[in-house]
Amino acid sequence: MSLYSHSIQINTDRCAGRMRCMRTCPTQAIRVRSGKALMLEEKCIDCGECITACPNGAIVPLTNPFGELTKFRHTIAIPSPALYAQFGREILPDKILNGLKKIGFDDAFDQALTCGEISFAIQEYIRDYKGPKPLISNTCPVIVRLIQVRYPDLVDLLIPIDNPREIAAREIKKKKARQYGLNEKDIGAFYLTPCPSKMISIKQPAEKGKSHLDGAIAISDIYGPLLSAMEAVANESYRKSLENICILGIGWAMVGGICRTLRLRNSLSVSGLTDIIKVFDDIERGKLRNIDYIEAYSCLQGCVGGSLTVENVYISYNKILKLIETLEFEKIKACPDIREVRKRYQEKYFFMEGKIEVRPLKPLDDDLTRAIAKRKQKDDLYETLPKIDCGACGSPTCLTFAEDVVKGEAKLADCVIKSAGQELSAAAPGRKSRIPLKGKEPCNL
């Protein structure tokens, strides 16, 4: 049994060892050993980039199959607001929620309402907050994992207000249990997810023992059935459907959607891991202390860009944007009662149930003196490598290869260029001279 569960699985039978996943992985968590991709569990943050990169479909998200609904006496769908962005402009959330009830769920809950409440709760929290800044959103599980693993010193900046899907599941289960006289255990709350990472925040939450959600179903898995089911849903009046949309919550599906609702003087919205890493590096240098709040999504453009969505990310982003514009134009501002939110905020209704712990990467060695020695060996070894990051050894870069060798996880002989005895310096003049291949190997642990 491994320490960390993941929402991504590599099917070794289908893996052809083509290394695209290894080169794509933003945290260098994949190696190719004996021709098959291998995940380094400690380094993986469940972003799902590898799923899209694999040409053989060998990397699959571990979401729940639709069939699992039968395990519960009463089932509730809680769609990510990204689901609302998957269909044409005239199909509004009302219709989608009704469609969900036709494909097998007993109920469907509009999470946008909870998002709106949490926007207010975040405002409350930031207003009285005196600690170090910027605070960081915890909505995207990949960002939470990235911080736990690569930026452990930033973990206290993650805002302790729980995310909408957890609060929505907690409350709707309570309500339905009362309404139908059921035990909460008999009620299954399923998140309709745009990405595999939500699955992991359900199976292994970063901060508490157990999630309030019972599973996650991929938007791409229910898209087809839902589309057909909606044909049988009678159209409500357009105006009436608009009035049911929470203008604060609907934007949570896209980057900028949270900050828009917070009315802060200084906030940032970032998407895409490469850019997020740059921003987090800046935070570590103490550069962004004048920013109050950062919302960050691993997927480009936010949840609408998730790997388990169907519609083109720019089309879906635009649908949400236009919806907000329409609501503003029509002066429809349905949103939660702020007094009620403030009251519940005082009762700790919105706070996370536990503390997010760090899980920093294992150092080169637990003993600092030995770690220093290994780091020097790694540098020396790296200097002898071709530095072309060909990946043929099965490690993504020459630097990671050097690290793998020093840690005893790869053999120096795996470097085909060194083994072939090719003298690259002739082909690439100006490079530093290389240690002759037959000479003493700089390290072999």
Added chain:
Amino acid sequence: MSGENVLSQSFEIIGGNFGRAGKASTTVKDILKELGIDPSIIRRTAIATYEAEMNVVMYAEKGEMTLRVTPEMVHLHLQDQGPGIPDIKLAMKEGYSTATPEMREMGFGAGMGLPNIKKNSDLFEISSEVGKGTRLEIVIYLNPKVKANP
């Protein structure tokens, strides 16, 4: 302070090169993470190295930062070739800055650079020769309780 137990690495910093600014301090941070140094020490080192690096980028022609990690401490040495600081006491005052409007536009020049370095280090030494350059010596102990002699 040399030999087996010391990791030593030098970084060249080019004055005026804002495109690469921050590279050295990022590398220092990554090295410390790889060694398993305590996150709070990494944070302090990251802030101190970044401020020091930016001072070279903003004011000097070029400079060199040398990192040395021993089982007891993180030691940083910075030497730049630049205008130097005529009045160190004044430069160390919080809020004092000679930053140009352009630098302020980029978020620098709040006059917190040197005071911030000092605040985040356990030992801090600065010396400067006008027209030649400035030298910084920074020590951050890994075990805050044991402040051994350097």
